[in-house]
Amino acid sequence: MRNIKLTIEYDGKRYLGWQRLGDSDNTIQGKIEGVLSQMTGETIEIIGSGRTDAGAHAKGQVANFKTMSPLDLAKMREFLNRYLPKDIVIKEVEEASERFHARYNGTGKQYSYYVWNHAVPSAFERNYSFHYPQKLDKEKMDEACRKLIGTHDFLGFSSLKKTKKSTVRIIKELSIEQTGSLLHFRFVGNGFLYNMVRIITGTIIEIGAGKLPLEVIDQVLETKIRQQAGETVPSHGLFLDEVYYRE
Template identity: 45%
Template sequence: MRNIKLIIEYDGTNYFGWQKQPHQKTIQEAIEYSIKKITKEDVGIFGSGRTDRGVHARGQVANFFTEAKIPGEKFKDAINSVLPSDIVISHSEEVDCSFHSRYSAQGKEYRYVIYNRRIPSPLLRNYAYHVPQKLHFDLMQKASADFIGTHDFTAFMASGSSVKDTTRTIYSIHLNKNHEIIELKINGNGFLYNMVRIIAGTLVDIGIGKIDSSYISEILLSKDRKNAGHTAPPHGLYLEKVFY
């Protein structure tokens, strides 16, 4: 058996997230179906992690095992020829059989996009979180630095997760503003369920004055989800890179 690694870009607007589920249109199912059309095999692909309904990706990573003789680097062209236009394999290669897209991962980078203008944009409605209130960018930027380092992120985890270890390390976090667009980039060794969206929502709440910019450390220490801000919507979130 050969192990093929894929790097995947997708627009998550029309999908119920990454993970295959009954009677729903998902990214995983679309790719598995396309691989079957090429290889005539029933393959299961392993993703680096789930993305929720409406979340996008520029650098999702997956792998699958196959007996097909197609050269590793040619799989991307073959699969792309039958994939829907809102999913693209940007890279493919054959890797060692020990590689697993999820368990071999050392970290991830996410991007969250905020559109800060009173009037919404129909062009960005599926790709950025529209916040009509004026955001104080300097307060958001100041507060964001307090996330860097190793912390227990229980306060920034949505309910429904079964993980036992809620400690994660954030290596870097950057907020950039270009006219009405604010982008959050966050790089860490792992992320809890909805962690990036809750961080983004908390920074928005700081920007509108709902939460004091000096409270991030206290929220982290409290380990209480009720003390953090709201969960920002999924359509502003992008999985940018997975690190191995």
Template identity: 50%
Template sequence: MNYRLTLQYDGSRYDGWQRQGNTEKTIQGKIEETLTRLLGETVEIDGAGRTDAGVHALGQSANFHTDRKLDPEKLKAELNTYLPEDIGVVRVEEVPERFHSRLNALGKTYRYRVATGEGKNVFERKQIYPLNQPLDVEAMRLGAALLVGEKDFRGFSSMKKTKKSTVRRLESVKIRELPGEVEFDFTGNGFLYNMVRILTGTLLEIGMGKREPESIGKVFQKNDRNLAGFTAPARGLMLVEVFYPKNS
């Protein structure tokens, strides 16, 4: 049997999603440990993406296999009882045997939140980047328009040299201006290492008047990370949703 979990988590106190040998503080590790204890068998889960240390998720997806027939609602309740309070299971569902959370994903939406007001955001301080200065939203939208499409995003990534393709399709970049806050939503078919955080940092530099919107074109021309903006801190980033074909 193959089961998919839809998950939420606050990544503030974890060393990222991926299980690691040198730390027990990973999201994947905590979920596998709890499932193994509940089912009485060794369980390994496959996630849709490897969020970094400090990054959050509103709609992460993962799946695991077992020989047992499980009651999805009962398993969800048990997981939410025994998982740490900063990891939650939104849904458990049986899926086709060949379903894989990462390989079958069509795309993802990430959200980055930036505080632009002067006040101190005490209760959401771990989910928002405290830039605390006004931004030129229209200028950022001009820059964002230059990011949309199928392009080589090597210059907007912290990846070291790789033989794998760095071409990705960014379907949309939506920028919302809220009271004391600006939100960036990035939807695409895939994202490179630190890509969303670097895209955000580049747009923020445009919003602060430190670069022109047209400078984004030069990053694509040269594929040079040094021409892009700073890497925005992990705390403001959240995986919102993973998209799959309707029959999966």
């Protein structure tokens, strides 16, 4: 039995997210499993590094699957990219160790969120960034980023209800780069809770707009109350850039 690792890029705007759904095949996982099953003649189930929301994108999603197929890796990639929709691309196909698991072996992830900060929307950025027309204070937003770096309980910055699992995560990098009107929020951490990137981004934007005080960061980290944080920004500005694994 072979264990095959895939690195995947996709434009998520037409799909209901990563995870296969019982009442719809319009998911990234569902589309890839369909083509893999056709290619191998087996019923293939793939394991992703994690879910992405409906409308969110990926430049470096990782998944793995088991197969008895003798097909070589280059032909697998060629077949997949020929028969998958053009907005889903398999960048790499690799032979993995028998015990490799795309989700459980991950040590961290990098996400990006893009904001178009201009009074006038962009015809070109509209599917890949959140349009926020109000002027933003970049210095305040940078200060908010610095408060969030480190090890914290991020329950208040997630859409999770009460859970027995730990909600402590480590944010190793949180920065904002500005190129003209486009703001690029970069998150690097050992893991992220449900909607954590989108809620943190929304909170930082509201701090930059003067709608929330800078102290709200410390407050939410202490109280863990979701309602005290900012809005959840839309999914179409979110990208999963990379999944990290030990060598």
